[in-house]
Amino acid sequence: MRIFISTGEVSGDLQGSLLIAALKRQAATLGLELEIVALGGEKMAAAGAVILGNTSGIGSMGIFESLPYVLPTLIVQRRAIAYLKQNPPDLVVLIDYMGPNLGVGTYMQKHLPNVPVAYYIAPQEWVWSMSLRNTSRIVGFTDKLLAIFPEEARYFSHNGANVTWVGHPLLDRMRDVPTREEARTKLGITPDQKAIALLPASRKQELKYLLPVIFEAAQIIQTKLPTAHFWIPLSLEVYRQPIESAIKRYGLRATVVSGQQKEVFAAADFAITKSGTVNLELALLNVPQVVVYRLHPVTVWIARKILKGSIPFASPPNLVVMKPIVPELLQEQAIPENIVQASMELLLNSERRQQILADYHQMRQCLGELGVCDRAAQEILQMRKE
Structure with a gap:
């Protein structure tokens, strides 16, 4: 089973590595062999992913600050889309990293609509959304949204997403x-x-x-x-x-x-x-x-x-x-x-x-119970098409 994971920045690389370890544990219980290809960083590579582009250093907070990263972001996004076109996966998992992941998700919706897309740790639209435009895009291309905060789960569920609250992965870490x-x-x-x-x-x-x-x-x-x-x-x-x-x-x-x-x-x-x-x-x-x-x-x-x-x-x-x-x-x-x-x-x-x-x-008390990454992995693997 081939899974494509897309994330960026230091925190995304950490969360991606924890998820990959859990996916492998859960796949082993199902007798599944996984091939994981990703946009991510060194931690995800160490967890067993083939890294298509290192995105752990590509990221910023703010409008003005993001300008130097526009071109590197476009390059890795295009590389990801070219890979997906040539090697359609069985499943796509997006982790945070809103700009590039909106592009990847939209591509999947238009060109590979039969491949399930999970969004794990959605962008914080529930905190600072200026309009529902990006929320609607996320809901539109996401088959299952795995929320880590209760308020995040409520927000996306209210806006039409298929949401499961799994809790916060740092509890496991x-x-x-x-x-x-x-x-x-x-x-x-x-x-x-x-x-x-x-x-x-x-x-x-x-x-x-x-x-x-x-x-x-x-x-x-x-x-x-x-x-x-x-x-x-x-x-x-x-x-x-x-x-x-x-x-x-x-x-x-x-x-x-x-x-x-x-x-x-x-x-x-x-x-x-x-x-x-x-x-x-x-x-x-x-x-x-x-x-x-x-x-x-x-x-x-x-x-x-x-x-x-x-x-x-x-x-x-x-x-x-x-x-x-x-x-x-x-x-x-x-x-x-x-x-x-x-x-x-x-x-x-x-x-x-x-x-x-x-x-x-x-x-x-608001972060859930231990076993977050394994719950997320189970939810993701349940999405595979038989």
Whole structure:
């Protein structure tokens, strides 16, 4: 059975790899042999997919920021469509990555209508949709939509999609995380040390817009907390050089690690982080965090004129329960002084820390039960045409 999977960016590659492992487990119980070809990254390749185009570094947030990626995106999209034309699969799975996946889905609807299409982790139209145009396109070409958030399931079901809520796949990923003691021992963190995770970038634009303000805040924090040491897990190895140069420039007591994100999160007392999937990972491990995000001023101006403040929150933990669990410092608010103030409160105020941990517990109840990836894989394999 040939499955084609299309996703992009660092988070899509992670989710794709978890799904591939589950698809293989479920296929084995059915006596099926799978051939998986994908747009994705190194994690999906390691899980057993043949990668048609590496999309883990092709992605951006915002209108202005996406311009450098228009051509690379079109190239991988055309490569995918050319492959699908020559090698029609038995099944197509789309994961997030709205721009390219709208193109792939539309192609399937027009030219290969008999091949089932599953959308797993739909684009966040349920949060920031300006019109129903893209929602209608997604519903039109999707045979089954596998939602990870309850609100996502409600939104797409209301708009005519065949929806199954499977829960959030990070629940599965967090199963084999080391204990705090194991992680701190492995990383060589002493009991008296404050381990602070810094997560400035999984996209190139974030090195420009987020890294300077986060590192400047870290510089101030380490003067206030002599026991502080910063841990920076790389999302992509290509970011090592600019991050290490910035550490020297700001004089930070910091360690950059690769392939040890789980250990850093399990060991951390606190995190300063960009907005994204990583916020949920930290929340599931009970790490208090401050979320920071900035976009190009032109993007923000356009968004404010069109969306008129209709996006309630930026980070997934807050979106899940639609309340401000973690502090979000966005755009003009994302300055070092504000980051330091919010950070010191979470580091030193035990009542504030307890509140955030209680809110995390409430949020966890909205993410479903363990076995998410296997449930998704079962739903996908049930779609195959006999």
